[in-house]
Amino acid sequence: MIRDASRDDTQAPCALECVYFHPLESVLNFGVVILGPGLLRSHVVMVWYWSAVATTAILVVMKDLTLLRLRPPNFPLVFRGLRPG
Amino acid sequence: MWRALTEGYPDWFLLAGVPYIIFMSLYLVLGGGFLLLDWWPWLHKQVRHAKCQPETSPSTRDVATILSVTLPQIMLLYPLAFVCGLPFLKGRFSLAEEDLPSWREVAWSTPVFALASEIFFYYNHRLLHSSWLYARVHKLHHEFKVRLFPRKLRC
Numbered sequence: 001m002i003r004d005a006s007r008d009d010t011q012a013p014c015a016l017e018c019v020y021f022h023p024l025e026s027v028l029n030f031g032v033v034i035l036g037p038g039l040l041r042s043h044v045v046m047v048w049y050w051s052a053v054a055t056t057a058i059l060v061v062m063k064d065l066t067l068l069r070l071r072p073p074n075f076p077l078v079f080r081g082l083r084p085g
Numbered sequence: 086m087w088r089a090l091t092e093g094y095p096d097w098f099l100l101a102g103v104p105y106i107i108f109m110s111l112y113l114v115l116g117g118g119f120l121l122l123d124w125w126p127w128l129h130k131q132v133r134h135a136k137c138q139p140e141t142s143p144s145t146r147d148v149a150t151i152l153s154v155t156l157p158q159i160m161l162l163y164p165l166a167f168v169c170g171l172p173f174l175k176g177r178f179s180l181a182e183e184d185l186p187s188w189r190e191v192a193w194s195t196p197v198f199a200l201a202s203e204i205f206f207y208y209n210h211r212l213l214h215s216s217w218l219y220a221r222v223h224k225l226h227h228e229f230k231v232r233l234f235p236r237k238l239r240c
Contacts, residue, residue, distance in 0.1 A: 011230060012141035015119040016151045019112065019158070020229050022222045026158050027166050028209055033104070034170075035205045036198030037178065043186050044099055044178045050198050051104040055111040063119045064137040 013064035087182040100174040101167035109159060120148065151229065 019026060033054050037046045091099055122132050123142030133139045167174075186194065213223035 011147050012123070012143040013138060014143040014147060014151060015116040016112070016148060016155065017229050018116070019155050020151050020226055021154075021158075022225045023158055023162050024222050025213060025226065026162060028213075030166060030170070031205045031209065032202045034174075036194070036201035038173075039201055040194060040197060041177060041179070042194065043184045044103075044180055046186055046191070046194060046198075047100075047174075047178055048103055048107055049191070051107045052111065053195075053198075054202060055108050056115065059111065059116050059119065063116075063122070065132070065135050 013062060015059040015063035018058045018062040087185055091180070096175065096180060097171055099180060100178060101171055105163060105167055108163075112155075112159065147229075154225070 019029075021029065033051050034047070036042075037050055040046075120143065121128050122136075123129055129142075212218060
């Protein structure tokens with residue numbers, strides 16, 4: 001059996017948590033949006049475009065939504081043998 | 086058209102103000118709207134099949150804790166960071182109409198941006214998990230414990 005020590009103190013996924021960071025980490029994470037357009041010396045509309053895409057993507061991921069049904073449907077069955085009892 | 090749309094707006098607003106507004110609007114409207122997927126029973130029923138953890142929903146206390154950290158940063162730190170980064174933004178990004186990207190340029194730039202974001206995120210995150218930085222910086226992020234795996238995987 002695999003022990004899950006954090007089972008009792010986990011919270012539910014919340015999209016707003018996507019920028020729950022220390023201030024320094026918040027500033028560092030600007031690079032996630034700026035690096036690509038900066039490397040290509042893009043037009044500013046590409047920064048707007050990528051800001052919208054990156055923000056939407058992280059909000060969707062942090063909200064535990066499985067878009068396009070990407071989760072394998074038999075995933076729990078694969079791990080069935082690991083369940084206790 | 087570009088000139089007509091941006092006429093009257095200063096460069097700093099186009100370079101830093103618009104991305105800030107885009108982020109803040111999406112964070113508050115989309116991020117806040119996602120709470121309805123959990124808190125409005127009818128809506129929750131409609132999207133239940135698309136959630137990894139259909140049985141869980143964030144409490145108002147969780148949301149208050151998150152916003153107590155994120156909102157002050159969004160309101161104060163982000164504008165300050167944009168102001169400090171303005172010389173970089175001015176030197177790196179074009180505002181000229183003749184540099185506007187074609188649809189083709191948008192199409193090939195998108196995977197390049199995605200790759201750059203992933204590589205940056207990987208090394209940035211790896212650095213944040215070094216013992217010195219984890220204890221001083223990154224620990225806060227992991228204080229909010231969230232499982233993004235299907236709940237059925239719990240053993």
